[in-house]
Amino acid sequence: MPEATSPDLLHLRLALGSHLAHYLRTRLEAEKGYTATVGISTNKLLAKLVGNTYKPNSQTTLVPPYTSSEDDENVDNVTAFIDDHEVGKIPGIGFKIAQKLRAHVLQRPADFDAGLVYGGTKETVLVRDVRTYPGIGPETLERILGGPGVPHGIGTRVWGLLNGCDDADVGQAREIPRQISIEDSYMRLDTLEAVAKELRMLAKRLLERMHTDLVEEDDDGHDHGPSDTASISPTAMKRWLAHPKTIRLSTRPRPPQNPDGSRNRSFARISKSAPMPTFVFSLKEDIDTVVDKLLHETLLPLFRKLHLEKRGWNLSLVNVAATNMADAASEKGGVGRDIGKMFKRQDEVLRQWRVDEEPAKAGEESLMIEEHVQVEEGGSTGEEPWLEEARQQREEYRMDEPWPKGEVLERHGSEDFPTPSQDIESLVTDVWESEDEDMMDEDSFRCEDCGAIMPTFAMGAHYRWHAQM
DNA sequence: GTGGGGGAG
DNA sequence: CGTTCTCCCCCAC
Numbered sequence: 001m002p003e004a005t006s007p008d009l010l011h012l013r014l015a016l017g018s019h020l021a022h023y024l025r026t027r028l029e030a031e032k033g034y035t036a037t038v039g040i041s042t043n044k045l046l047a048k049l050v051g052n053t054y055k056p057n058s059q060t061t062l063v064p065p066y067t068s069s070e071d072d073e074n075v076d077n078v079t080a081f082i083d084d085h086e087v088g089k090i091p092g093i094g095f096k097i098a099q100k101l102r103a104h105v106l107q108r109p110a111d112f113d114a115g116l117v118y119g120g121t122k123e124t125v126l127v128r129d130v131r132t133y134p135g136i137g138p139e140t141l142e143r144i145l146g147g148p149g150v151p152h153g154i155g156t157r158v159w160g161l162l163n164g165c166d167d168a169d170v171g172q173a174r175e176i177p178r179q180i181s182i183e184d185s186y187m188r189l190d191t192l193e194a195v196a197k198e199l200r201m202l203a204k205r206l207l208e209r210m211h212t213d214l215v216e217e218d219d220d221g222h223d224h225g226p227s228d229t230a231s232i233s234p235t236a237m238k239r240w241l242a243h244p245k246t247i248r249l250s251t252r253p254r255p256p257q258n259p260d261g262s263r264n265r266s267f268a269r270i271s272k273s274a275p276m277p278t279f280v281f282s283l284k285e286d287i288d289t290v291v292d293k294l295l296h297e298t299l300l301p302l303f304r305k306l307h308l309e310k311r312g313w314n315l316s317l318v319n320v321a322a323t324n325m326a327d328a329a330s331e332k333g334g335v336g337r338d339i340g341k342m343f344k345r346q347d348e349v350l351r352q353w354r355v356d357e358e359p360a361k362a363g364e365e366s367l368m369i370e371e372h373v374q375v376e377e378g379g380s381t382g383e384e385p386w387l388e389e390a391r392q393q394r395e396e397y398r399m400d401e402p403w404p405k406g407e408v409l410e411r412h413g414s415e416d417f418p419t420p421s422q423d424i425e426s427l428v429t430d431v432w433e434s435e436d437e438d439m440m441d442e443d444s445f446r447c448e449d450c451g452a453i454m455p456t457f458a459m460g461a462h463y464r465w466h467a468q469m
Numbered sequence: 470g471t472g473g474g475g476g477a478g
Numbered sequence: 479c480g481t482t483c484t485c486c487c488c489c490a491c
Contacts, residue, residue: 091477270473324470477485
């Protein structure tokens with residue numbers, strides 16, 4: 001991995017990221033009541049992976065060195081960190097790809113699958129095993145993994161992942177999903193009567209979901225539309241935020257029995273789709289009436305197209321989806337999703353299944369931050385030299401601390417903080433200006449002493465820096 | 470645009 | 479920790 005930045009700048013970015021992460025977690029919990037776990041590194045892959053290190057309500061930073069020269073005895077921490085992961089644990093490498101990679105290094109069909117739970121012979125294939133396998137590289141991987149239907153450049157992509165490289169964007173959450181689907185799995189579903197009954201229930205649940213997710217009830221004449229200057233209409237109006245243009249029915253036929261009587265599970269699905277009938281968008285008609293029409297005019301016909309044989313099938317899963325979201329849905333520059341609303345909706349959905357009233361504990365949302373953090377070898381714990389946990393979970397966040405975890409810096413004195421120079425302020429400004437424009441608006445701060453502009457979360461550290469000069 | 474593959478959380 | 483339920487993106491046709 002080429003060194004894209006100087007060690008000092010890398011250090012600064014990681015420190016900024018750690019700081020921001022702690023600030024965000026602190027405010028999220030104080031203002032919304034949600035705890036969060038964060039990973040901080042230079043890309044999404046690494047941030048995500050390292051975030052798993054310490055799970056509830058904490059944050060972890062992958063510390064430098066991120067690179068090492070070949071004559072260096074010690075490998076860089078990125079490699080050291082990622083090498084010990086089982087291949088299938090890498091985001092972007094799922095079950096299928098992992099099986100192919102295992103088969104390659106094991107030189108056999110990688111049959112291990114079902115359960116070797118008790119065997120103890122865990123032949124887990126690690127990233128290291130694949131990464132160092134003779135002849136391995138982007139081209140070899142492309143050949144192993146590539147094929148019909150496989151995205152081009154998969155070899156290069158996976159090779160990057162195995163080496164801790166990932167250029168995937170960290171995107172904004174959409175406020176309207178591209179698809180809404182409801183599904184159920186079954187131990188046995190092989191009669192048309194039963195199917196009709198299930199389809200009715202799925203259709204009803206889908207309609208309900210469409211209403212809670214896609215219908216906005218602006219009870220107040222608030223600022224929803226582009227121009228609502230004279231909209232004094234407290235008319236508790238409801239309106240669709242998006243219209244799914246397509247409805248899709250998919251099933252998962254239970255795979256036929258093997259000769260030897262074994263069950264080779266398959267997840268293969270088949271599907272048929274049709275235009276979404278417009279009557280489902282009626283906000284006046286009774287739900288059950290709409291469900292009935294949808295069932296008989298759309299879903300049942302779709303099912304017959306999907307399963308031409310009248311019987312003989314046995315479905316293990318049925319799914320009904322509303323897709324192809326029209327207009328408002330495809331807005332790209334959407335702001336972040338309101339996670340409070342997400343949990344609220346989840347709660348509504350879950351409530352109907354909840355038998356007793358457990359103390360509805362707040363969900364934990366995970367954050368992941370690119371850029372930054374701190375470090376250097378050996379934290380105070382010593383066991384994982386490449387990890388530094390910011391663990392002042394119970395402490396209140398203090399703006400005067402330059403780092404979420406002050407002790408790390410103490411060990412190395414001034415080297416841990418950027419050398420004071422006249423460039424540093426523009427450096428900091430550039431960093432976040434170019435990487436997070438949104439923060440400029442409401443969350444920026446200008447130092448009265450030196451004029452540096454920075455996000456407010458960095459204000460405390462900045463003043464400490466002045467004081468320490 | 471449709472249907473299937475693969476993956477994330 | 480494994481399964482279930484969603485949701486997403488890509489590809490070939």
